[in-house]
Amino acid sequence: MSQTTLSPNHSLPAPQIGATTVGLGASALLGAWLFAMHGIEQGLFFLIGIGLGVSLYHARFGFTSAFRQLMAVGQGTTLRAHLLMLTVACILFAPLLAYGSTLFGGDLQGYVFPISLGVAVGGFMFGVGMQLGGSCASGSLYTVGSGQSSIVITLAGFIVGSVWAAHDFAFWMQPSLQWRTVSLADTNWGYPGAIVMQMGVFAVIAAATYAIEKRLRPPRRQAPPHAHGWARILRGAWPLWAGAIALAVLNALTLWTSGKPWGITSAFALWGSKAVAATGADVGQWFYWSELHAGVLDKPVLADRTSVMDFGIILGAMTAASIGGRFSIASHIPWRTVIARLIGGVLMGYGARIAFGCNIGAYFGGIASFSLHGWLWGVVALGGTMLGLKLRPLFGLGVPKLSDGVC
Numbered sequence: 365m366s367q368t369t370l371s372p373n374h375s376l377p378a379p380q381i382g383a384t385t386v387g388l389g390a391s392a393l394l395g396a397w398l399f400a401m402h403g404i405e406q407g408l409f410f411l412i413g414i415g416l417g418v419s420l421y422h423a424r425f426g427f428t429s430a431f432r433q434l435m436a437v438g439q440g441t442t443l444r445a446h447l448l449m450l451t452v453a454c455i456l457f458a459p460l461l462a463y464g465s466t467l468f469g470g471d472l473q474g475y476v477f478p479i480s481l482g483v484a485v486g487g488f489m490f491g492v493g494m495q496l497g498g499s500c501a502s503g504s505l506y507t508v509g510s511g512q513s514s515i516v517i518t519l520a521g522f523i524v525g526s527v528w529a530a531h532d533f534a535f536w537m538q539p540s541l542q543w544r545t546v547s548l549a550d551t552n553w554g555y556p557g558a559i560v561m562q563m564g565v566f567a568v569i570a571a572a573t574y575a576i577e578k579r580l581r582p583p584r585r586q587a588p589p590h591a592h593g594w595a596r597i598l599r600g601a602w603p604l605w606a607g608a609i610a611l612a613v614l615n616a617l618t619l620w621t622s623g624k625p626w627g628i629t630s631a632f633a634l635w636g637s638k639a640v641a642a643t644g645a646d647v648g649q650w651f652y653w654s655e656l657h658a659g660v661l662d663k664p665v666l667a668d669r670t671s672v673m674d675f676g677i678i679l680g681a682m683t684a685a686s687i688g689g690r691f692s693i694a695s696h697i698p699w700r701t702v703i704a705r706l707i708g709g710v711l712m713g714y715g716a717r718i719a720f721g722c723n724i725g726a727y728f729g730g731i732a733s734f735s736l737h738g739w740l741w742g743v744v745a746l747g748g749t750m751l752g753l754k755l756r757p758l759f760g761l762g763v764p765k766l767s768d769g770v771c
Contacts, residue, residue: 437580518705522632529718633652
């Protein structure tokens with residue numbers, strides 16, 4: 365076994381026994397309850413969620429930072445990790461989608477949705493919100509799990525925005541605002557042809573990022589402290605490529621077991637709508653709950669696949685952070701940061717619902733499912749990122765500069 369060493373000029377604190385015990389204990393208790401009371405499928409979804417939380421935290425796999433670094437200074441390292449993740453996901457998704465059946469014999473479908481005004485507007489809103497909120501959908505969960513208390517405000521805004529969009533959902537689903545549903549697999553070449561087309565686009569994007577870097581010479585991506593040897597698996601931080609592959613494999617496993625790709629934000633709409641319903645409001649009459657998700661509102665939260673996976677992500681990240689000695693809760697949050705986090709969360713929550721998903725459901729899941737709406741989401745989210753970068757200084761938030769040493 366190789367000896368554990370630390371990266372140059374960095375040191376990792378000792379594991380935090382208390383937080384680790386809480387994370388492992390809560391995971392064991394909730395997992396046991398899910399397997400016993402809600403069946404093997406819900407239990408498996410929870411375990412996959414834990415794996416996602418560990419992978420996201422250890423790789424510090426960012427969507428918000430990737431878009432910010434690219435648009436601010438031309439740093440494309442993290443975006444190229446996205447391309448690796450999408451490449452692996454496409455290769456794994458294709459045979460599953462072609463077969464069309466889950467591990468348990470149910471129907472299996474990708475996230476293939478219409479190109480619509482909702483996707484265009486919602487993706488742009490999400491891009492702005494990411495930069496103000498300080499995280500994306502997956503980032504909100506794993507950073508909350510790791511103890512970053514300011515992101516709790518983002519998550520609260522996310523829930524508010526999700527409920528607001530669920531209330532307005534009938535407007536965005538009008539046929540006049542829905543255009544074509546396009547799957548790249550719906551050709552004479554099927555999924556093999558779709559993979560080739562996507563690989564070609566990925567290659568062009570990767571080449572473009574290298575060309576931008578050669579011209580701008582951006583600051584390097586700041587790497588978190590990490591251990592070497594076997595301890596790096598548990599103590600982190602993982603290289604981006606490892607996180608990219610892990611997320612792709614776990615998303616494919618989610619598709620194979622549940623019949624649809626990984627999603628996050630529909631749970632926020634459910635949690636918030638249940639809270640509103642508890643005040644006596646007739647939430648069940650909203651189009652979102654009476655038509656598109658009929659019956660879901662009446663079921664327990666732990667019967668919802670996305671909710672269970674979200675809880676798994678939080679607990680997985682908490683355990684990973686505490687084993688790495690990095691779990692911490694901020695004691696002071698500047699008031700401008702609070703406002704930015706709340707506004708960003710609301711924008712992302714609303715945008716994700718009307719765009720058929722967030723950076724995970726629409727961008728990752730949509731592109732991996734060969735749906736053109738996923739590409740539209742990515743393009744408009746980059747546009748929203750540009751506006752978000754202009755707004756960040758108003759709230760005392762930094763923006764990477766070419767003169768920085770790292771970004």
